[in-house]
Amino acid sequence: MISLLLAIAVGSLFACGTYLIMRRGQIKLILGLALLSHGVNLLLFGSGRLIEGRPPIFLNKTDYAETIKLNLPADPLPQALILTAIVISFGITAFVIVLVNRRHTVTQTDYVHGEFVPLLREGDPFDFSESTEIDQYDWLAYEVDEVYDSEELLTGFPTLPPSEQDESTAMEEDRYRWP
Amino acid sequence: MPELYLRFLNRILTPVLLLLSLYLLLRGHNLPGGGFIAGLMAAAAFQLQILSRGHERVRRTIGPYLNSGIGLGLAVAICAGAVGLLDGIFFKGVWFSLNLPVLGYLKIGTPVIFDLGVFLVVVSVATSYLLGLSRVSDAAALLRQDTDAPVRSDSPASVMPDANVEPSHRAEP
Amino acid sequence: MAMSANLLAVPVAAPLLTAALILLFARWGGRTLIRHQIALTALALCINLAVAVLLFRGAAGQGQQFVLQLGAWPAPFGITIYGDGLSATLLLLTALVALAVYPFAVATIDYHRARMGFHPLYLFLLMGVNGAFLAGDLFNLYVFFEVLLMASFVLLTIGAQPAQTNSGIRYVVLNLLASTVFLVAAGIAYGTLGTLNFAQIAERLPLASPAVRTVFAGLLLVGFGSKAAIFPLFFWLPASYHTPPPAVTALFGGLLTKVGVYTLFRSFTLFFPELLLSWQPALLTIAGATMLVGALGALAQPGIRRVLSFHIISHVGFMLMGLAVALSGNSLAIGFGLGAAIIYLCHHMIIKTALIMAGGAVELHMGSDRLASIGGLVSRQPFLAFLFFMAAISLAGVPPFSGFVSKLSLLQITLDTRHWVVAGVSVFASLLTMMNMMRLWRESFWGDYSRPSRVPSRILQSGVRQKLILTPVAVLVLLSLALGIWGEPAFRLSMQVAQQALDRQAYIEAVSPSAQISTLPAGHLTVPAESVSTNSPDGLSNAAARTPLVSR
Numbered sequence: 001m002i003s004l005l006l007a008i009a010v011g012s013l014f015a016c017g018t019y020l021i022m023r024r025g026q027i028k029l030i031l032g033l034a035l036l037s038h039g040v041n042l043l044l045f046g047s048g049r050l051i052e053g054r055p056p057i058f059l060n061k062t063d064y065a066e067t068i069k070l071n072l073p074a075d076p077l078p079q080a081l082i083l084t085a086i087v088i089s090f091g092i093t094a095f096v097i098v099l100v101n102r103r104h105t106v107t108q109t110d111y112v113h114g115e116f117v118p119l120l121r122e123g124d125p126f127d128f129s130e131s132t133e134i135d136q137y138d139w140l141a142y143e144v145d146e147v148y149d150s151e152e153l154l155t156g157f158p159t160l161p162p163s164e165q166d167e168s169t170a171m172e173e174d175r176y177r178w179p
Numbered sequence: 180m181p182e183l184y185l186r187f188l189n190r191i192l193t194p195v196l197l198l199l200s201l202y203l204l205l206r207g208h209n210l211p212g213g214g215f216i217a218g219l220m221a222a223a224a225f226q227l228q229i230l231s232r233g234h235e236r237v238r239r240t241i242g243p244y245l246n247s248g249i250g251l252g253l254a255v256a257i258c259a260g261a262v263g264l265l266d267g268i269f270f271k272g273v274w275f276s277l278n279l280p281v282l283g284y285l286k287i288g289t290p291v292i293f294d295l296g297v298f299l300v301v302v303s304v305a306t307s308y309l310l311g312l313s314r315v316s317d318a319a320a321l322l323r324q325d326t327d328a329p330v331r332s333d334s335p336a337s338v339m340p341d342a343n344v345e346p347s348h349r350a351e352p
Numbered sequence: 353m354a355m356s357a358n359l360l361a362v363p364v365a366a367p368l369l370t371a372a373l374i375l376l377f378a379r380w381g382g383r384t385l386i387r388h389q390i391a392l393t394a395l396a397l398c399i400n401l402a403v404a405v406l407l408f409r410g411a412a413g414q415g416q417q418f419v420l421q422l423g424a425w426p427a428p429f430g431i432t433i434y435g436d437g438l439s440a441t442l443l444l445l446t447a448l449v450a451l452a453v454y455p456f457a458v459a460t461i462d463y464h465r466a467r468m469g470f471h472p473l474y475l476f477l478l479m480g481v482n483g484a485f486l487a488g489d490l491f492n493l494y495v496f497f498e499v500l501l502m503a504s505f506v507l508l509t510i511g512a513q514p515a516q517t518n519s520g521i522r523y524v525v526l527n528l529l530a531s532t533v534f535l536v537a538a539g540i541a542y543g544t545l546g547t548l549n550f551a552q553i554a555e556r557l558p559l560a561s562p563a564v565r566t567v568f569a570g571l572l573l574v575g576f577g578s579k580a581a582i583f584p585l586f587f588w589l590p591a592s593y594h595t596p597p598p599a600v601t602a603l604f605g606g607l608l609t610k611v612g613v614y615t616l617f618r619s620f621t622l623f624f625p626e627l628l629l630s631w632q633p634a635l636l637t638i639a640g641a642t643m644l645v646g647a648l649g650a651l652a653q654p655g656i657r658r659v660l661s662f663h664i665i666s667h668v669g670f671m672l673m674g675l676a677v678a679l680s681g682n683s684l685a686i687g688f689g690l691g692a693a694i695i696y697l698c699h700h701m702i703i704k705t706a707l708i709m710a711g712g713a714v715e716l717h718m719g720s721d722r723l724a725s726i727g728g729l730v731s732r733q734p735f736l737a738f739l740f741f742m743a744a745i746s747l748a749g750v751p752p753f754s755g756f757v758s759k760l761s762l763l764q765i766t767l768d769t770r771h772w773v774v775a776g777v778s779v780f781a782s783l784l785t786m787m788n789m790m791r792l793w794r795e796s797f798w799g800d801y802s803r804p805s806r807v808p809s810r811i812l813q814s815g816v817r818q819k820l821i822l823t824p825v826a827v828l829v830l831l832s833l834a835l836g837i838w839g840e841p842a843f844r845l846s847m848q849v850a851q852q853a854l855d856r857q858a859y860i861e862a863v864s865p866s867a868q869i870s871t872l873p874a875g876h877l878t879v880p881a882e883s884v885s886t887n888s889p890d891g892l893s894n895a896a897a898r899t900p901l902v903s904r
Contacts, residue, residue: 021525029521033528040535047543078542081491085535087215088498094308095505096524101312102509103517250375257369260361263423269361270423270431 006046013039026100033096037089041082048078182231189231196224204298205291214294218301225306234313245307252299259292356410360420360433362403363443363482367475370396374472389471390458396475397451400482404440404447411440412849417862419488427863428549432488434863437849439485441694442614445701446485448831449606450478452824456709457599459820460716465511465597473510477503477603484611488863490538490548493615497534497579501527504608507600508592519592526578526588534575540568551863554622554856569627572619580612582672583641586665590649593661594721598712601657605664606705613671613697620675621690621853628679635676640777642669647784656711656721656796659788660704663747666781667700673774674762678854680769689769690850692761695843699754699835703746706828710740713821714796720804723792728801737797739825744789746832749782754835761843 013035020032051074200220207213228237263271274288374389410416415437422431435443454474461470480500487493509520542548544564545556557565578585589609593601620628628635646666650659674693679686713736714729715721730737746753749760759782766775835842852858 021529026521029525033525036529036532040532040539043536044539044542047539081538081542083215084491084495088495091304091502092498092524092528095502098308098311099505099509099517099520099524102512103514103521246375250372250377253368253372254376257365257372260365260422264358266424267358268422268424269358269365269420272423 002050003046006042006050010039010042010046013042026104030093030096030100034089034093037085037093041085041089044078044081044085048075185227185231189227193224193227196220196227200224200298204294207294208288208290214297215301217294218298219305221298221302222305222309225302226309229309229313234310238310241306242310245303245310248299248303249307252296252301252303254296255299256293256296259289259296262289262292357418357420359403359407360418360435360486361422363400363407363447364433364479364486366399366403367396367479367482371472371475371479374475386463386466386471389466393471393475394454397447397454397478400478401444401447401451404443407435407440408444411435412437412845415848415852417852417858419862427488428547428552431492432549432551432863433486434488434550434859435486436852436859436862438614438617438694438853441698441846441849442485442610443482445610445698446478446481446607448828449701449705450474450603452828453599453603453606453705453709455820455824456602456712457597459817460599460712461597468510470507470510473503473507474603476500477507477607479503481607481611485614488550490541490550490553494531494535494538497531497611500608500611501531504604507603508596510596510600513595515595519595523588523592530575530578530585533571533578537568537571537575540564540571544568549863550618550622551860555860557623565624565627569620569624569631572623573616576612576615576619577638578612579609580616580668580672581609581642581665582668583638583645586642586646586668589665590653590658590661593664594655594657598657598708598715601661602705602708602712605661605708606701609664609668610697610701613668616672617675617690617693617853621678622856622859625679625854625856628676632676632680635672636771636774639669639673639676640774642666642672643781644669644777647781647788650788651784654723656715656723656792657708658721659723659792660708660711663785663788664704666785667696667704669781670696670759670762670778671700673766673778677765677769677771678850687847687850687854688761689765690854691843691847692758692765694849695754695835695846696758696762698842698846699746699758699832702828702835703743703753703755703832706825706832707740707743707747709821709825709828710736710743711792711796713825714740716821718796718803722804723795725804726796726802727799728797730797731801735822736825737793739822739829740797741793742829743825743832744793745786746829746836748786748789752833752836754832754839757836757839757843 017032017035017039020028020035023029023032200217203212203220204214204217205212207217225237225241260270262273263269266273272289274286276284276286278284370392374392377388407418411418418435420433421427422433424430457470457474477500480496480498480503483496484493484500487496505520505524508523509516538548541553544560545553547553547556557568574585578588581589593604596604643666646662646664646669650662650666653659653662671693674689674696677689678693680689711721713733714726717729717733717736718726720726742753746755749755749758759778763775763778766778
């Protein structure tokens with residue numbers, strides 16, 4: 001009976017988690033991931049023995065001699081596994097919350113598959129770029145010569161490229177020449 | 180916004196929580212408790228500080244030690260495992276029994292030291308996470324206050340006034 | 353002997369301890385401190401490589417098996433760390449790849465990312481990968497998977513550019529779903545078999561009901577296959593691999609999917625070798641589809657790193673094909689398919705890393721990796737063009753290089769077992785690979801010089817940085833050449849490794865869980881520590897009078 005209830009609980013947690021992950025909002029995504037991890041934890045819990053009133057560890061054997069003789073003790077391992085899984089899902093949930101928040105700040109959108117909207121507000125604490133030409137390859141623009149001032153520069157490189165043509169911003173433009 | 184009740188409770192609860200976390204840490208190797216639980220308890224104490232005194236003051240107090248705390252915890256945990264190499268096998272538990280005059284019989288071993296490392300890692304990670312999220316919420320409040328903050332556009336095609344509206348208006352019920 | 357077993361802990365402990373020391377002493381920030389971080393990380397990588405060489409010599413060269421029961425707890429109760437030829441081969445390659453990517457990363461990672469903890473994260477990723485190769489039970493495998501996933505999440509999104517966070521969400525969610533499936537498989541294994549230890553699962557699984565076996569195998573195939581990016585489950589890979597800095601992509605492309613491939617090899621050869629025969633059509637279909645989809649998808653991609661990340665998928669299909677024919681050699685030796693797959697894995701890890709690094713150098717010089725807008729780099733960077741060309745033809749499988757040996761052996765075993773269709777598909781995928789590689793080289797190096805970005809990139813102008821970038825690429829290309837020239841001894845070695853991996857009895861006897869618990873009554877669960885044996889199997893083979901027992 002109790003195992004049936006447990007099975008129903010695990011199944012409904014999985015169903016709700018899957019449904020929430022399929023939605024578009026990112027908060028729902030976080031909730032869905034949390035529900036899925038809870039479902040797995042409950043499943044791990046069910047993989048131990050579902051019995052009642054038997055301790056897993058006997059500090060003094062004389063008190064529990066009857067129990068030891070009659071029955072198996074409770075299985076403590078699933079709870080150790082669940083504790084580890086909870087720790088891991090705690091860390092991952094923390095990371096996903098921060099990532100979603102960061103993405104919301106950077107792209108000003110809440111949708112997982114939303115369009116790429118590169119808006120950056122002034123004074124963004126994470127915006128390290130000094131350059132005004134920000135494109136997808138923004139991180140290339142970091143000034144590196146301030147780090148290694150003493151390095152010798154090779155000759156033969158133009159400081160600015162000769163071709164000043166504008167870069168096509170849309171990666172999926174159909175101006176691409178097929179081989 | 181430091182609240183009066185919260186500040187009052189804070190005075191009482193923070194030492195209690197820290198002592199409780201120490202107690203949980205020290206009994207953890209063969210009774211319920213342990214490094215992770217104790218670390219979360221101590222992080223709860225710090226969160227209480229953040230709520231009552233504001234995150235800037237807490238950051239000024241313990242912020243510089245958080246990264247070092249993670250590193251120290253990991254190093255302590257690994258070194259507790261390496262002590263077992265004296266006995267031939269990595270992570271083998273080594274126990275010492277002491278008879279101290281005041282504390283009485285004391286049994287200490289490498290699992291306790293390992294738990295101490297776990298405690299340090301957990302309290303540092305959880306506190307830095309809580310501090311980071313409180314800064315994020317502050318930044319969000321600031322953004323909400325001045326809605327006419329200058330918006331820097333990156334590519335001219337993407338400057339739309341309603342940029343946070345999903346382009347394909349698929350209705351969410 | 354005990355010391356040599358303790359060596360197994362070093363690939364996990366050394367990166368972790370070094371990362372801890374970096375966090376403790378060389379805190380984030382300050383340029384001199386970042387130089388200290390670089391020195392410490394390089395030291396850890398060298399230690400890791402030395403230990404991996406020692407383990408490889410012992411395990412693959414002399415056929416030893418190393419077992420370390422952490423804390424002297426015997427097998428089903430404690431944490432088992434197991435290293436045999438397959439693990440040691442992958443450890444060695446991981447150490448090589450990590451050490452080769454590191455100079456590239458030092459030269460190209462900017463100051464801000466380094467200040468945000470790039471170097472400790474590199475070590476954490478290395479620790480997770482090493483631990484996944486060494487794990488001896490299902491739950492520790494899960495834990496190490498999560499460690500490497502966490503490190504890869506942060507490495508993927510470090511710097512938090514918009515494209516990175518966009519792709520980071522997809523990567524995180526799909527990989528977490530795969531981890532969830534894997535954890536469900538672990539729960540089912542514990543619930544039905546009563547154990548999580550690899551050796552004990554291998555011992556008890558033949559006695560379990562076929563339904564349990566099928567569900568367990570299916571869940572493992574989905575979970576590990578999603579990590580390995582096999583056909584219907586690969587979507588996280590091309591969505592994310594082109595967004596982080598090129599050093600991170602090179603590291604990911606060399607290491608991450610290979611962990612999934614290794615776990616597929618390990619689980620299918622150890623747990624259900626009979627499914628390698630009965631599921632062979634399905635596995636071969638997946639392998640063919642993976643090859644074809646990867647190569648065709650690469651054909652449609654407009655950027656260098658996008659093309660290369662689709663090729664990772666295509667090559668995972670080749671390895672899966674080798675696994676599918678592992679047990680069905682007709683006239684060739686048993687395990688020929690697995691040996692071919694292992695040597696393909698080595699070839700792929702070496703040359704894919706070199707190629708992504710070379711492509712990253714092109715991208716850093718050009719400021720863009722869009723093939724339509726770049727070109728003509730051969731006049732400015734002739735050595736880079738030469739290295740890229742060599743790596744590209746090695747990936748495509750041209751004779752003096754390792755790609756030829758590995759592809760030829762895979763084709764040989766597939767034709768020998770009369771799987772004509774998948775053999776034809778693999779040849780076609782190789783042809784598409786060749787075409788793609790030539791397209792990459794022609795578009796980026798040939799023609800008139802055009803550099804689309806107006807942002808001056810000084811990375812390749814600095815002499816030190818140029819050496820740091822090009823030397824590891826050259827070393828990896830030379831390794832690939834050596835693996836191709838000395839193909840026969842290498843292949844003999846990988847056949848030994850494959851036969852050792854297929855020997856389930858040896859694994860079970862080396863870890864030896866059942867001899868200790870099967871006769872114990874349930875009350876005496878505290879096993880004395882004297883009966884622990886942590887040595888290589890010499891002293892253990894007589895302790896194998898097992899009575900297989902399903903306790904539940």
